[in-house]
Amino acid sequence: NNFLLEATFTFSSNLQQRSTRFESERIIMTAGTMERTFSASALKAIKDEVSSQAPQQEMITSELLDAWASIPLEVRSALISSELSTSKPTSSLSRVSTATTAFSTTSGSSVNSSNSVVSSRNSSSSKDDDEDDPLGVFYEECPKTGAKVTMRPLERAPNNVFTFEKTRPVSTVTTTTRTKTVSTARGWRNVFNLPISYDVTMVPHGTILDPSNLQLLEATGVHAKGYNRRFAVIDAEVDAIYGDKIRAYFQEKGIDLATCVLNGGEAEKRTKAVDEILDQLCAYKLRRREPFLAIGGGVILDIAGMAACLYRRGVPFVRVPTTLLAIVDASVGVKNGVDYCCAITDEAYKNRVGSFYAPSSCLLDSSFIATQDARNIANGMGEILKLGLVRSSDLFDLLESHGKALIESRFDPNPSTPAGVSDRIIDLSIQIMLEELGPNLWETKLDRCVDYGHTFSKLLEMVPGADIMHGEAVNVDGFFCVVLSHLRGYITMDTVNRIFACMKTLSLPTNSEDLKSELAWQSCKDAVEHRHGAQRIPLITEIGESVCVSDITPDELDRALEVMATFPH
Numbered sequence: 034n035n036f037l038l039e040a041t042f043t044f045s046s047n048l049q050q051r052s053t054r055f056e057s058e059r060i061i062m063t064a065g066t067m068e069r070t071f072s073a074s075a076l077k078a079i080k081d082e083v084s085s086q087a088p089q090q091e092m093i094t095s096e097l098l099d100a101w102a103s104i105p106l107e108v109r110s111a112l113i114s115s116e117l118s119t120s121k122p123t124s125s126l127s128r129v130s131t132a133t134t135a136f137s138t139t140s141g142s143s144v145n146s147s148n149s150v151v152s153s154r155n156s157s158s159s160k161d162d163d164e165d166d167p168l169g170v171f172y173e174e175c176p177k178t179g180a181k182v183t184m185r186p187l188e189r190a191p192n193n194v195f196t197f198e199k200t201r202p203v204s205t206v207t208t209t210t211r212t213k214t215v216s217t218a219r220g221w222r223n224v225f226n227l228p229i230s231y232d233v234t235m236v237p238h239g240t241i242l243d244p245s246n247l248q249l250l251e252a253t254g255v256h257a258k259g260y261n262r263r264f265a266v267i268d269a270e271v272d273a274i275y276g277d278k279i280r281a282y283f284q285e286k287g288i289d290l291a292t293c294v295l296n297g298g299e300a301e302k303r304t305k306a307v308d309e310i311l312d313q314l315c316a317y318k319l320r321r322r323e324p325f326l327a328i329g330g331g332v333i334l335d336i337a338g339m340a341a342c343l344y345r346r347g348v349p350f351v352r353v354p355t356t357l358l359a360i361v362d363a364s365v366g367v368k369n370g371v372d373y374c375c376a377i378t379d380e381a382y383k384n385r386v387g388s389f390y391a392p393s394s395c396l397l398d399s400s401f402i403a404t405q406d407a408r409n410i411a412n413g414m415g416e417i418l419k420l421g422l423v424r425s426s427d428l429f430d431l432l433e434s435h436g437k438a439l440i441e442s443r444f445d446p447n448p449s450t451p452a453g454v455s456d457r458i459i460d461l462s463i464q465i466m467l468e469e470l471g472p473n474l475w476e477t478k479l480d481r482c483v484d485y486g487h488t489f490s491k492l493l494e495m496v497p498g499a500d501i502m503h504g505e506a507v508n509v510d511g512f513f514c515v516v517l518s519h520l521r522g523y524i525t526m527d528t529v530n531r532i533f534a535c536m537k538t539l540s541l542p543t544n545s546e547d548l549k550s551e552l553a554w555q556s557c558k559d560a561v562e563h564r565h566g567a568q569r570i571p572l573i574t575e576i577g578e579s580v581c582v583s584d585i586t587p588d589e590l591d592r593a594l595e596v597m598a599t600f601p602h
Contacts, residue, residue: 175199184222195222229474232394233365233463239400241353242278244285252351252394254324262289264317266310266337268297268329271355274404279328291317297332299494299503302372304386310340314348324349324393330356331363331503335387338369342390349393355401357413357444358504361420361462366470367391372495383491389475399459402444408502410440411540415486415504417458418539419511420465422532423482426577428461433535440540479564480581485571486511489548489556496547508541509548516593517585518572528576533600544602553590 104112171184180201187194199218240246253263263283267276272294283290293313295306319325327337327350334352341350354364370387374380402410414436421429431454438449439458446452469483486507493499493506501509515532518524536543560568567583574580 171195175201180216180218187221193224195224196220197222229367229391231391233467234394234396235460236396236398238398241396241398241400242275242282244282248396249282249326249353250286250288252324252396253326254322254349254393256323261287262291263326264291264293264314264319264323265326265328266293266295266313266333266340267326268333268355269294270297271329271333271401275328275355275401295329295333295336297330299332299372302332302336304371304373306336307340307343307371310337311344314340314344319344319348321345321348324351326351326353327392328353328355329359330354331359334359334363335369335384336371338390338392339371339386339388341392342369342388347390352392352395354395354397356405357399357402357410357459358416359413360397360399360402361413361459361466362416364395364397365463365466367474381495383495391474397459397463399444399455405443407440407443407540410443412502412504414440414539415506415508415511415541417462418536418541419486419507420462420483422511422515422573422576423485423571423579424465424469424577425461426575428458428465429535429576431458431461432539433531436535436539479567480569482571482579482581484564484569484581485514485573485579488560488568488570489513489553491559492552492556493545493547496552499545499547501542501545505542506545508536509543509545512536512543513548513553513593513597514570514572516596517589518574520589520593520596521572521582523572523574523580532576542602543600544597548594548597550587550591550594553594554587557585557590 169186171186173182173184174180175182178199178201180199182197182199184195184197186192187196197220199216201216234248236246236248241249265279267279272279272292276292276294280290280292291313293310295301295309314325325337325341325348327334327341329337331354334354337350338352341348352364354360367389368384368387369390370384373382373385375382375385402413414432417428418432418436421427421432435450435454435458438447439455441447442450444455444459446455466483469481473481488510490503490506490510493501493509494503512533515524515529519526519529533543557568557570560570568585569581569583570585571579571581
């Protein structure tokens with residue numbers, strides 16, 4: 034009780050000082066914190082008090098009652114609600130979130146394992162059961178079937194492997210009677226949280242191939258003394274410009290660099306390119322834990338990542354993006370893949386085959402942008418502008434004010450752009466992407482604002498003979514969605530005009546002759562397939578804010594196309 038008295042006074046004082054900042058959720062969370070922190074006897078006392086079930090042998094002291102009375106009424110109500118909600122009959126089994134592999138019960142302590150498996154012993158387990166099974170028994174209710182699941186950890190792998198028994202009633206109906214039977218299943222459950230951690234490092238401008246900078250070498254791993262070889266997949270255009278410097282960097286350190294040079298155009302983003310990398314890796318005899326380098330634009334990073342995922346069922350690889358688009362987009366996530374031509378439908382599908390596979394690290398040097406032409410830099414701006422529209426009005430403002438000058442100067446310092454603006458645009462873009470991708474790496478959540486510009490653009494890019502780059506297609510899609518937002522009343526025509534003017538300033542296309550009614554509606558149907566039964570199309574509600582919608586109709590698309598035609602593209 035003294036523990037609880039001290040906690041109650043502190044709790045009350047803090048809440049009285051900041052009462053306007055606390056909502057019931059925070060209060061309930063604090064109650065949960067108290068539940069984990071203070072002694073079991075104190076917890077039992079407060080639970081017994083609020084549920085009017087205090088055993089006679091444990092009297093609540095007047096000091097405790099005074100402390101309880103000193104807490105504001107709304108706080109006491111929240112605490113009571115919280116405690117009552119966790120004091121339901123012990124026969125009920127809590128639900129378990131399979132996405133986080135957390136096993137929880139209606140009451141009891143929690144233990145966090147080394148693999149982040151949170152588990153607890155159900156209060157309905159008898160002491161005899163606990164003594165018979167020292168590792169504990171865990172209970173849950175299947176959220177899909179309602180089955181009661183009993184799990185027991187295996188002694189040699191108590192944090193990961195459990196035997197289970199599932200029991201659920203099943204009703205059987207005949208023409209005259211209804212009978213209820215019990216269906217039981219047993220088996221094993223394996224639980225493992227894949228550790229994902231990789232650094233996205235901004236290398237000092239122009240130094241990544243400087244022999245005095247060891248970052249590139251260190252990224253290829255620590256090897257035994259005398260192991261003096263490395264492997265790199267390099268974009269053919271990058272090799273033509275930087276190939277000698279790349280090889281000289283490793284020669285300076287006494288290392289032989291084996292290379293696989295591939296064309297990095299969208300037409301080469303096929304399984305054949307992955308096979309070529311795999312052939313070269315086999316010939317090189319890459320070791321199981323030896324990282325290889327992927328140096329180039331988004332296409333090279335995608336196919337190299339897929340090869341890394343496949344070779345020996347997964348080897349580390351290091352991304353070194355060399356285009357603005359790859360720096361802010363392909364380099365920061367965990368998706369890899371290729372376009373796929375189906376022999377049955379005779380159709381090509383954008384990024385239809387691929388994997389979620391994280392790099393071991395990413396090294397970003399923006400000096401590579403200086404050797405890109407204006408169209409390719411504007412292409413990268415298409416992805417950056419997308420982020421500004423759905424997530425950051427500040428980023429949009431920077432592009433609106435300085436984007437044109439940065440394209441012309443190839444992101445090098447120029448008189449019309451304040452110092453630090455180019456770095457700020459890149460840094461902000463990467464940070465926004467990581468904020469959106471980081472908590473949702475495997476895309477378990479399909480309502481994603483970063484899918485803006487990626488609904489109609491996929492089919493635009495796959496039109497045979499279409500002369501359109503990825504960022505350009507994203508921008509055409511993006512402006513089409515801007516018009517859809519306006520027609521829905523989400524944004525004003527002034528906002529539409531402002532966005533259109535910014536896009537033109539960045540030398541980005543805002544329409545395509547291939548964007549027609551049939552393609553637009555087919556894109557929506559493909560979105561339903563790709564996003565698991567719903568369109569989930571992001572639309573902006575203002576610059577920097579967005580919402581996903583799933584009810585766009587063919588008539589709405591046709592009307593948007595008519596409005597699109599009125600702009601001076």
